[in-house]
Amino acid sequence: MTALALARSWRPKTFSELVGQDHVVKALTHALDQGRLHHAWLFTGTRGVGKTTIARIMAKALNCTGSDGSGKMTSEPCGKCPACMEIDAGRFVDYIEMDAASNRGVDDIAALLEKAAYAPSNARYKVYMIDEVHMLTNHAFNAMLKTLEEPPEHVKFILATTDPQKIPVTILSRCLQFNLKQMPVPLIVEHLEKVLAAENVECEVNALRVLAKAAQGSMRDALSLTDQAIAYAAGKVTEESVRGMLGTLDDAYLIRILDCLIAKDGASLLAVANEMGERSMSFSLALQDLSSLLQKIAAAQVVPESVLEDWPEAGEIRRLAGQLTKEEAQLFYQITITSRPDLSLAPDEQTGFAMTLLRMLAFRPGNGGGGSSPTPSTPSAPPINTARPAPSMPAARTAAPAPAAKAPAPAPSPAASAPVAAAGNSAERPDWHALMRQLPVKGMVQQLAFQTELQDWNDSASGVRATIVTPMPQLASDASVGRLADALTAHFGKPVKIVIEKGEVEGKTVAKVDAQIHQEKRMNAEQMIAADPFIQQLEKEFGAKVVGGSVKPL
Helix, strand or coil: CCCCCHHHHCCCCCHHHCCCCHHHHHHHHHHHHHCCCCCEEEEECCCCCCHHHHHHHHHHHHHCCCCCCCCCCCCCCCCCCHHHHHHHHCCCCCEEEEECCCCCCHHHHHHHHHHHCCCCCCCCCEEEEEECHHHCCHHHHHHHHHHHHCCCCCEEEEEEECCHHHCCHHHHCCCEEEECCCCCHHHHHHHHHHHHHHCCCCECHHHHHHHHHHHCCCHHHHHHHHHHHHHHHCCCECHHHHHHHHCCCCHHHHHHHHHHHHHCCHHHHHHHHHHHHHCCCCHHHHHHHHHHHHHHHHHHHHCHHHCCCCCCCHHHHHHHHHHCCHHHHHHHHHHHHHHHHHHHHCCCHHHHHHHHHHHHHHCCCCCCCCCCCCCCCCCCCCCCCCCCCCCCHHHHCCCCCCCCCCCCCCCCCHHHCCCCECCCCCCECCCHHHHHHHCCCCHHHHHHHHCCEEEEEEEECCEEEEEEEECCHHHCCHHHHHHHHHHHHHHHCCCEEEEEEECCCCCCCHHHHHHHHHHHHHHHHHHHHHHCHHHHHHHHHHCCCCCCCCCCCC
16 A cells, blocks of 8 residues: 655644644634634635645535534534545535636536535535636636625635736635745744654754755645655655755855855865766756855844854854955855856856856955955955946947948047046046946836936945936936935945936936937938938839838847
8 A cells, every 4th residue: 555645644634733824724713713704715825835725624614513413613623524524535525626727618617606506415515616716717707706706605615826916806806815825944844843753754854954945835845855855765864865865055065165265266166066066966056055045144244143043054154254244245145146047048057157156256345356355455446247247338339331421430428438536535436337237227217327427436435425417307206316326235235325416417328328329320221221222223213212210220
């Protein structure tokens, strides 16, 4: 006889056994105890957090008759009456589970609603549970609107979905909605310890932590992975066996990487990457784990008590928090999260991972992008781009060559010329045009950035004071200026305060440069059209004319 999977054998059968959804349990038990029941509930949440489980417990609570057969509706189903046992076994006639992913049409819903009109066979309520309800078609949703709003007295609807955004608001307004939470790692670990103790399986707590992190908030996934770990280890579930099964990275590799970065040892850094490649580790997960470790280090630098004693890496986090500067921790974190999507563009993942490590080694706060640290008496500005090189202005200005006369090239703007030392400050002012183009801002904030020119850049130990001029002060709302300052603060790793001044710019804003480039391209395109022999022949033989303003550059 095959053993039942842990996710099935340990499925909660009562509200008291349910883990991590206290806010939902509290509301439902109060409703059951007070007899104030709604006719439709909607449970939302990611996979494996208990939506279907709660639906089955609710069906038992609504139809439980007690062990003596005379019980009433209760928030604590007995589990011994025919209704409870048949629902647990999946053969209760008046509890109908429907998968909307495979029964999504209007005919399926019509058939279900037609049966809803009949009284339950041998139960108090007929309970319909529609899973993944967001998969229903619009016609199916429309068909169930009236019945869902005013169902027969003996019918209760329970809807479940992982994507509530796709459910029409007309359906949402007819249901009581409960959002189920993802399970935190400590709670999953605690539950797995209880399960493995009952199953007489030895385990290491660190192994359970790895499983809990891999489950990503899903208790069902955690139990399934535990089943797999038991089979893989063929005995005691250890951290080493779990990491080998999942292909995840040992924290020792991450700590070695950071130690190499602190020591500026490029050879050892590449050796670690090669060693990871030989063990066929996932470099995407490695960057994910490295960013998680850097976040803990950054938090330890600001809030030392955030490091919990039960963390196995607590000592190393405190040590690294003392050896890395706050700016380095922030910069390394930014590089890891921005480089992760680029792994798919690299020749292979190991190459992309190695380049990420080299980027972290090359770009250090305050050294102008080189590998050596600056002297304390001469602070220098951080590099303009820590992750990707900014597109150069000449490349952006390239236009198709015109067979006739070429339009005169625009004069370079002051911001694009050689760096100029800021008044009263030894740090060089940044290339404002390049900086504004690469900041991760959109909408009104980007419009403000593109309509400004840097007037003064005062860089001190406490932060940066940037004075900028804009000819369009209507864009400089407090919210837009604040978000632009936040983006600059994240970019430079130190506080940046923006002072807005109204006035005409002396040089050219990014928007003006873009407009001039577009104008040049349009003029070149018009000249190419005018010089085209075929166009000239059409004009000569048929009197055709090119409509002014209709030519647009590619």
